Amino acid sequence: MIRRIERPVIVPVFRPFSASDRRIVHRLEEIPEIVLRYRDGLPGRAAAAVGSRASEVLMPELPTVEIFKRTFDRTAAGRRIAHVRVPSTRVLKKSASSIRSRLAGRRLRGSHRHGKYLFAGLEGDGWVVLHFGMTGDLHHYKGDKDPPGHERLRLSLNDGWNLGYSCPRLLGAVDLAEDVGEFINERSLGPDAFDLDLSHFRKRLSARSGAIKSVLMNQKVLAGLGNVYTDEVLFQAGVHPKAPAGRLDDEQVRGLHRGMHRILHQAIESRADPARMPSSWLLPHREPEASCPRCAATLKRITVGGRQGYCCPSCQNSRQAGGRTRGAKASAS
Numbered sequence: 576m577i578r579r580i581e582r583p584v585i586v587p588v589f590r591p592f593s594a595s596d597r598r599i600v601h602r603l604e605e606i607p608e609i610v611l612r613y614r615d616g617l618p619g620r621a622a623a624a625v626g627s628r629a630s631e632v633l634m635p636e637l638p639t640v641e642i643f644k645r646t647f648d649r650t651a652a653g654r655r656i657a658h659v660r661v662p663s664t665r666v667l668k669k670s671a672s673s674i675r676s677r678l679a680g681r682r683l684r685g686s687h688r689h690g691k692y693l694f695a696g697l698e699g700d701g702w703v704v705l706h707f708g709m710t711g712d713l714h715h716y717k718g719d720k721d722p723p724g725h726e727r728l729r730l731s732l733n734d735g736w737n738l739g740y741s742c743p744r745l746l747g748a749v750d751l752a753e754d755v756g757e758f759i760n761e762r763s764l765g766p767d768a769f770d771l772d773l774s775h776f777r778k779r780l781s782a783r784s785g786a787i788k789s790v791l792m793n794q795k796v797l798a799g800l801g802n803v804y805t806d807e808v809l810f811q812a813g814v815h816p817k818a819p820a821g822r823l824d825d826e827q828v829r830g831l832h833r834g835m836h837r838i839l840h841q842a843i844e845s846r847a848d849p850a851r852m853p854s855s856w857l858l859p860h861r862e863p864e865a866s867c868p869r870c871a872a873t874l875k876r877i878t879v880g881g882r883q884g885y886c887c888p889s890c891q892n893s894r895q896a897g898g899r900t901r902g903a904k905a906s907a908s
């Protein structure tokens with residue numbers, strides 16, 4: 576049955592595309608009822624010019640992995656795995672044969688997310704662990720004619736649909752775990768960003784002397800934040816990325832904690848799509864020479880702990896950096 580489309584259907588699209596994705600995207604672009612919403616927030620053809628921006632925004636942090644979790648629970652939980660295909664073994668942390676024998680024929684249970692890790696439960700016991708690295712994605716699709724590009728693991732389910740894990744840049748991981756808590760402990764992962772209350776958050780920051788941006792991105796301090804959402808949390812709290820974590824005052828720590836929860840929740844509601852995020856956020860403006868959405872100053876590119884990000888030189892006072900930035904000495908007061 577063909578249903579008439581009553582209003583535009585908004586389709587989120589990842590970029591850069593593989594050649595096969597590009598063909599699909601170009602066909603979708605010709606259908607007036609379908610609005611393609613590019614995940615990097617830019618209109619269609621302008622993308623090529625700003626490839627670096629696109630790849631940066633696409634990295635899966637907590638909100639994106641939470642969306643993958645919800646997709647998994649809605650589409651795969653409760654289904655039986657009829658067939659396991661491993662098109663590439665390069666992201667596997669266990670042998671392909673052990674993954675196949677562990678998964679084939681088993682029913683999937685619900686999932687659990689911790690930071691940027693997704694744990695897909697297996698009937699009986701055990702978990703499949705997915706980490707999405709910089710470019711990982713989860714696809715729910717029917718048939719096997721047009722699989723997603725760079726697919727590394729495909730679970731064909733007994734309802735005729737597939738769950739595909741893709742990872743173009745091979746920095747993700749597919750693993751097996753007996754126990755979620757043990758897996759987290761073995762990797763010394765900190766608490767999930769959503770599970771961290773204010774007093775524990777304060778305690779974890781006060782023990783660190785490094786730049787606040789590096790501390791928030793350290794998965795052993797708290798799990799889930801990466802480069803882009805850390806910049807957003809710091810921007811909205813008015814804290815400079817290089818400010819020493821242990822020297823923040825109580826108001827700043829409270830602001831960061833409150834902002835982190837609000838931003839992560841709102842990002843999930845926005846489907847982690849910059850085009851749906853409030854224009855007052857830093858996130859939709861991450862590009863060289865862009866203006867601060869709050870004060871109109873030119874945003875600054877800044878490298879902290881080897882990661883390049885953005886901040887507002889006016890809203891995020893560099894004096895907080897405690898003399899770590901050249902020419903900005905710590906004030907004595």
Ligand SMILES: [Zn+2]
Nearest residue numbers: 867870887890
């Ligand atoms: Zn500003």
